[in-house]
Amino acid sequence: MFNTPLPTVNELPSTRKLLRSTVIALLVASGLLVTVVMPSEYAIDPTGVGRALGLTQMGELKITLAQEALADATPPQPVAPAAPAAPAPQVTQAQPIAKSVAQPEVTPTPALKTNQMTVTLKPGEGKEIKLEVLKNKTVSYEWTAAGGPVNYDTHGEPYNGEKGYFHSYNKGRQVLSDKGEFAAVFDGTHGWFWRNRSDNNVTISLKTTGDYLSVKQ
Template sequence: MFNTPLPTVNELPSTRKLVRSTVIALLTAVGLLVTVVMPSEYAIDPTGVGRVLGLTQMGELKIILAQEALADAAPPQAVTPAPAPAPAPAPAPAPQVAQTQHAAIPVAQSASVPTPAKKTNQMTVTLKPGEGTEIKLEVLKNKTVSYQWTAAGGLVNYDTHGEPYNGEKGYFHSYNKGKQVKSDKGEFTAIFDGTHGWFWRNRSNNVVTISLQTSGDYLSVKQ
């Protein structure tokens, strides 16, 4: 056995030193939480330091990967066919009216109200092997967007989905998705106000270039 002398009272740290060390450790932990953990794990960067260090981008990528995993695990959604329109009733026969001569009265033609032109955009993104990216449109509820995209250089996984404004974190609605495909086209009608668009993941060993064309009633493009 080792006979180690016990420290004297004077050698022990005082209460003031212990409190000071505890406060310093607490402040250090809070600083690391705000500047490192929150940006890298949840893409929350209140100080802006995380984006400078590249940690916020890491958190955003983790959220995208989590959305992709949820989209892959979600069961396919059944599409309910639209009900057939009811046949229009036959027009009633015009009543017989005695012909009477009247002076022709000019009728002023009402000016037609022009409808706003639909937006059309063409965008291109390049993905390295294993890389993913998104292109989103701001679309209001019940507005329709037509689209077509092609991938040159390899096959990609994709998910056409939407996220509501101020929605719950991690919630999204998938309109269409696929794995190892080269192109896709169609249209979707927004089921809520929010951002709607596409997420692609390059699962090949080559650089892939995606060309997207959109047309419809949307507010803006987020790329």
């Protein structure tokens, strides 16, 4: 039976070498956190490397899937009945003295934008189209699905809002089309998310008309 001899003091790594190895390990771990973990898990890509490697898109898809799951799990909120309006009091009107009234200035109505877009979904794939809309501006829309029904969620996200927060206007499962109008509840991006749960490719054709700033596809 042989005993392994203990290393001598000269054979052990010095404190300087151990410190250098520790610093190198920390730098490598920090680099992997910034370039791989943050883009792929949280869609945060301060260096741009994650998007170049396709990791940021993976993180964005994970966040979208989490939002869809949260929206599917949230039960619809009951709408409280409106209180009956109180009768207006009877007021005796005095006869006004006729006088000239200045005509108010007429503000020209801004021209509405109209866009027609298409997007194709592979089996199991989800995609979205968003519009930049300011608060209280309205958008009318109509879309159809060719190739099979899809799940959809019409929703909006505020500029610089909390991560994961969104407002849902309406949603549905396994439908071939939808049309309507919404008024933006805040400044931000508002639009549609579709998911193809079938085994075939599905093409979405969307037409929008309204007072919005731009289209994000």
